[in-house]
Amino acid sequence: MTWLVGHLLAIGVGISLGLLGGGGSVLTLPILVYAMGVAPKSAIAMTSIVVGIVSLFGLLPHSRRKQIDLKTVLIFGSATTIGAFLGAKLAGFSVVTATLQMLLFAVAMLVAAGFMIVRQPRSNNSLGDREHQDSLSSYPRPLCKYCWLWLLTEGIGVGMLTGLVGVGGGFAIVPALVLLGNLTMPAAISTSLVIIALNSGAGLIGYLGHVSIDWYLTGSFTLAAALGSIIGTYLSKFVSADRLQKWFGYFLLAVATFVLVRVLLN
Template structure:
């Protein structure tokens, strides 16, 4: 029954991706860890594969419409791929515990949720999905050497991707718009391409350090892809702006749950050792 629930949630993640155009993949890690029972470190690597595959599929319609900014994507993507590889290598170090990774993941969820709620609150009411997309405004680039800032932020986003498995779309899209002067539609398509490349770099950093359940990866990715198609169809009947705001509040709840589950990471080693031991046993069995 638990696995059935996990697969249903995989479909739900895909639906959220189809409805919102991003963000839903951030739920893959909590589902794998707390529903499917996968240890955090392997789950993060599995999340990279799932997120990368779904993002790559999502690039196809954007490429057909010409919504890819390849120059800015190459500048930003090269930095994020390097960061993702470094983040994955850092994650394999003994001092980086699973609890620390899950805590950082929860904090990144809080940031993503806050940005999502803030942007939708600032957006003007619109009549169509296209208008809603265009209503999400950012200030125009003001820096003289924006490409340097673009690469610097790219490195940071990449490290976060490799370390905790998040795609980073909530930071990539604003960076492309603010620093790369990329229109919103092209920024979204380019973001998906960058996320797919980041995921590949992160996976390379984890290779040889963890074991992966490929049956679960394939089935989870397939169901999430099916959910994406469902969500894409439903998107024409619902308000994307209101959905994003509601999803942002939902992310706050999930982030609070993950922080509560890993509250021992803020305690002293003596207080948290009793909790860490069973987690280590689970990871050794896998």
Template sequence: MIALTLAAAAVVGVTLGLFGGGGSILTVPVLVYLAGVPAKQAVAMSLFIVAVTSAVSAIGHARAGRIRWRTGLVFGVAGMAGAYGGGLLGPYLPEALLMAAFAAMMLATAVAMIRDRRIPAVPPQRRELPVPHVIAEGLVVGLVTGLVGAGGGFLVVPALVLLGGLRMGVAVGTSLVVIAMKSLAGLAGYLHSVPVDWSLALPMTAAGVAGGLIGGALASHLDADRLRKAFGWFVLAMGVFVLVQQAPPALLHSPWSAVPAGIAAAAAAIALRRRRRQIT
């Protein structure tokens, strides 16, 4: 089982290197369902793994000139404040609530990865960075990161494009810096009351870093849009699985048990309809 857990951590790293986010949403389910780690410890460990993997993955983007440091640092500092608060609050919430919130985050991430991007190919040109808007967005995304242990890259990348005026490739690289900063802040909040199993966290981090380097190297050679959509379907399935796992047993035997499957079916129908329109 440890080999499968490390392989999954490597996949998380690859997706971070390719897309600037998305893969970290799998870290908590991997820790909970493959490694048997309690939910709150899994969130804390996820924040460490995602922080280190994102930081190392950002190196390749920095060398290629795909990081806007001023924008990333402003967004990152705001995100750190929100993430630290989320990290302090998370340990006091029921584990079932945390996992249900995480499942909702997975479904939102999946839909964002599957659907056609609404981000303009050429971002709006800005003479000055809209600092208040960037700070507000950073605080909200950081709070989510601190609570559920996911980097929130699917929120950070569009925000950097639309608020920061960055091109997509630069937004992906810059988002890794932001994710690393706020994940570390969220971890600091969790460490006040939640222990971390470093004997598992460090090997998973090493696997994630290796995957991140591979993803960064492949970023300019693969059809990232097609891969992102395929990965989005996988995240959608995992989100439904986590949601079902957190449902009370009585609910699973009621008519409401069809709700998660209904959500997945609706998302699939919408995506298929859009695909047919593109073909015709």
């Protein structure tokens, strides 16, 4: 029964990814820990695999549109992958307990929820015109002289967060690519998927050897999430992601509060 519930929730994660283009993967860790009983450190490593593969899966339609900025992947992605590897290695020290990791995850989830709740809708255009909505009204234009330096600095920070708690970090990567990388929103989203996949791979390498991974569960969970993303992508043709984003943000807020309470009580 636990296996079935967990995989139904995995399909839900995929649907949210397909509908919103991101954010849903942050639900993977609490599902593995609280619904399927996986130890937190193992669940974080497994989450890295799920997030990385599903990000590559979601990248396919973007790659055909040639919206990936390879220069930004090289600059920002190199910093995030180094950070992710270091974060995973840091998690191997005894001082970094599973409780601390789950606490950091809950905080990251609260931040992600905040981004989704407060960000303004992009426009009221038809759903078919989403790819052409480059309005960046939610973000100011970059004004810094050394944006590349800030980009590298944030890259290392986001990467370490990925390595420590397994989140993709898209909620921080996309605004950084728009603000500091001067990318359009579609290009930032496409490029972020590549970076998230690289982060997840680097984080996984950092965890190998000091955590146990249930490869069968990881594979089946990933397949369920991939199936859900196909369903979500289809449903996105009929549903406005902007309308769903704020409500999903409140849902993330509720889940983050649940995780935080569980961590503090334990």
